[in-house]
Amino acid sequence: MSPSSETRPSETRPAETHPAKSPGSMSPYRIGGAVVAIAAAAALLWVAIASFASDGVVSPSATVRAEPAAGQRAADAAPDARGVLRQRTGLQRWRAGRETSAPSAVGEPSLRFERGDRLENGRALVESWRADPPEAAALAKRGFVEGSSSLPYAEAATFEQPEGRDWRQAHNGPIRYGGGWLIFGMILALALFLFFRGRIRLNEGYSGERIERFNAIERANHWMTATSFILMALTGLALLYGKPALLPLIGHDAMGALGAWSAWLHMALAAPFALGVAMMVALWVVGNLPDRYDWPWLKRFGGFLDDQGEGPPAARFNAGQKIVFWGVVLGGLALLVSGLAMMFPFFWLGYDGMQWAQSAHAAIALAMVVLILGHIYIGSVGMEDAFSAMWSGMVDRNWLKEHHRAWYEQIKGRRRAAAGASEDGAASTAQSGGRT
Amino acid sequence: MNAFAIGAAAAVALAALSALLFQATAVTVAERSSPEASVRLSEEDSSAERLEARREAVARAE
Numbered sequence: 001m002s003p004s005s006e007t008r009p010s011e012t013r014p015a016e017t018h019p020a021k022s023p024g025s026m027s028p029y030r031i032g033g034a035v036v037a038i039a040a041a042a043a044l045l046w047v048a049i050a051s052f053a054s055d056g057v058v059s060p061s062a063t064v065r066a067e068p069a070a071g072q073r074a075a076d077a078a079p080d081a082r083g084v085l086r087q088r089t090g091l092q093r094w095r096a097g098r099e100t101s102a103p104s105a106v107g108e109p110s111l112r113f114e115r116g117d118r119l120e121n122g123r124a125l126v127e128s129w130r131a132d133p134p135e136a137a138a139l140a141k142r143g144f145v146e147g148s149s150s151l152p153y154a155e156a157a158t159f160e161q162p163e164g165r166d167w168r169q170a171h172n173g174p175i176r177y178g179g180g181w182l183i184f185g186m187i188l189a190l191a192l193f194l195f196f197r198g199r200i201r202l203n204e205g206y207s208g209e210r211i212e213r214f215n216a217i218e219r220a221n222h223w224m225t226a227t228s229f230i231l232m233a234l235t236g237l238a239l240l241y242g243k244p245a246l247l248p249l250i251g252h253d254a255m256g257a258l259g260a261w262s263a264w265l266h267m268a269l270a271a272p273f274a275l276g277v278a279m280m281v282a283l284w285v286v287g288n289l290p291d292r293y294d295w296p297w298l299k300r301f302g303g304f305l306d307d308q309g310e311g312p313p314a315a316r317f318n319a320g321q322k323i324v325f326w327g328v329v330l331g332g333l334a335l336l337v338s339g340l341a342m343m344f345p346f347f348w349l350g351y352d353g354m355q356w357a358q359s360a361h362a363a364i365a366l367a368m369v370v371l372i373l374g375h376i377y378i379g380s381v382g383m384e385d386a387f388s389a390m391w392s393g394m395v396d397r398n399w400l401k402e403h404h405r406a407w408y409e410q411i412k413g414r415r416r417a418a419a420g421a422s423e424d425g426a427a428s429t430a431q432s433g434g435r436t
Numbered sequence: 437m438n439a440f441a442i443g444a445a446a447a448v449a450l451a452a453l454s455a456l457l458f459q460a461t462a463v464t465v466a467e468r469s470s471p472e473a474s475v476r477l478s479e480e481d482s483s484a485e486r487l488e489a490r491r492e493a494v495a496r497a498e
Contacts, residue, residue: 270454
């Protein structure tokens with residue numbers, strides 16, 4: 001979309017130069033950066049301790065006990081439920097033709113099973129499974145349980161799905177802790193950048209002339225997408241981190257309600273987010289195609305590292321904004337596809353496909369949260385006058401000159417051409433008027 | 437009204453609309469999962485292939 005500075009006249013406001021800094025003084029932005037950096041470092045330390053302390057073992061909290069049936073002496077019953085379950089597994093393998101010898105009789109008649117309210121040492125139980133050779137082998141083997149079922153759906157006939165352990169390990173380990181590292185790491189990096197670099201200011205101060213950068217449709221669409229994304233990020237994080245981080249604080253009832261609302265809101269907000277991203281593509285894709293300014297801009301990191309001299313030139317969107325744009329478009333598409341696969345379970349994918357979709361959805365969403373944190377930073381506290389570009393649509397002429405010089409030159413050229421045309425028109429009108 | 441208010445209101449309105457749509461879809465899923473539907477689908481889904489696999493497994497076990 002072409003800049004709309006021609007359609008909306010530029011505004012003026014009093015010019016303003018920055019007051020000279022007194023030596024040793026620190027801006028409130030830098031102080032804020034230091035405070036946030038300390039908090040983020042503490043959170044990162046907590047994540048580090050949690051990630052290295054946890055080995056990902058999920059222990060059962062309740063158990064099934066085998067009790068002697070009525071009229072049976074305890075000594076006649078099998079020693080525990082595990083023995084019975086092992087016998088049953090053997091029987092199933094024999095029935096499925098995977099073992100030639102029939103197992104010894106299952107001790108079912110002498111036992112009844114009861115759900116134990118509480119398992120004192122679930123971890124020891126899991127470790128005993130791992131240590132016991134036949135069961136450890138069964139845990140490692142894929143496709144161990146096979147048979148036939150007359151249940152109506154194929155998915156209902158899946159009683160045991162060993163890949164679920166891989167999914168749970170990825171979900172509870174790399175994805176959950178990796179997300180913590182990424183989010184708090186990004187917050188720490190941005191806060192340290194703010195503390196050491198300070199806010200990126202206008203080198204020449206405010207000129208007083210305001211030029212339109214985004215029109216009303218672009219801004220409304222941006223805020224629709226942003227509102228949806230932020231709410232989806234919060235509800236998604238509540239779902240991903242609710243059990244380890246929120247459940248101990250708010251209890252089961254509140255967590256249940258929060259989880260149900262989060263799931264509903266998360267799905268419902270997908271519609272405005274997808275529509276917003278589609279409109280962004282229609283509005284901004286041309287401006288976000290690669291151009292000759294991108295590589296020099298990236299090499300100098302946009303000139304953000306210091307206040308010395310002019311920054312590298314950029315057209316309407318610089319290389320950093322293009323990274324955010326394509327990250328949102330491609331990441332949003334991946335989130336939409338994987339999210340739809342989970343919203344309609346077993347419609348397109350089976351268990352393993354949905355596990356992959358869930359893992360990919362969480363990993364891509366966490367990466368997008370980090371990307372958007374950077375976007376929010378540079379569009380608000382990180383850079384002077386950047387927020388007004390998306391709030392009011394107007395930016396100062398010097399802002400445009402310093403951060404999007406190539407685009408500014410285009411606007412200036414168009415204005416000059418328009419002014420020349422109107423002068424020519426006025427002159428020719430005057431000439432023709434003089435003749436008549 | 438500024439662009440933020442318009443955008444946020446549009447997001448909420450569209451989310452509410454899609455939630456209503458999901459409600460309607462959820463009814464369909466509930467119907468599909470009802471006992472009657474299970475019986476019907478069980479008959480439809482008991483394909484010859486599956487029945488044959490079951491017969492083979494039983495024959496092996498015997």
